């Protein structure tokens with residue numbers, strides 16, 4: 001994976017477990033990383049706060065900055081209206097990526113950070129090609145595929161080492177089995 005040395009990057013983090021291997025790799029490549037927790041897709045405020053608390057934990061472990069977006073689940077539901085019955089990896093997820101990546105692009109611009117990426121690409125449950133298609137709509141998107149080089153395996157190892165909460169569903173109420 002080619003990365004530019006010492007370049008600032010805002011990393012959209014879906015959850016702490018996925019973020020671990022991404023942050024480790026970015027730091028190893030001398031990127032100046034800040035995290036952005038923007039996850040209005042999460043089904044309840046309680047779950048949002050729980051996942052956020054573990055993201056705060058890894059921000060401390062890696063000593064990186066953390067920005068937190070407001071929780072607007074009702075607006076997110078409106079954004080995906082009509083796609084509630086889509087299977088995971090379907091059109092609802094594309095709209096969900098749009099929501100998170102657009103907000104991350106806006107936040108990066110507001111902070112004067114020239115590029116942004118997302119931890120979503122570390123998961124084998126997410127299609128990186130589709131995430132890249134969505135991300136490339138926004139200026140500054142860095143198409144980093146964190147699942148390469150055993151990224152997901154590394155995220156599992158680090159999650160265990162840091163004793164992180166590993167949720168059993170993606171995030172929205174439609175992903176709960």
Ligand code: SF4
Pocket residue numbers: 041042088089092093094096097170171172173174175
């Ligand atoms: S399953 Fe996950 S990616 Fe898909 S819409 Fe729900 S929260 Fe978003």
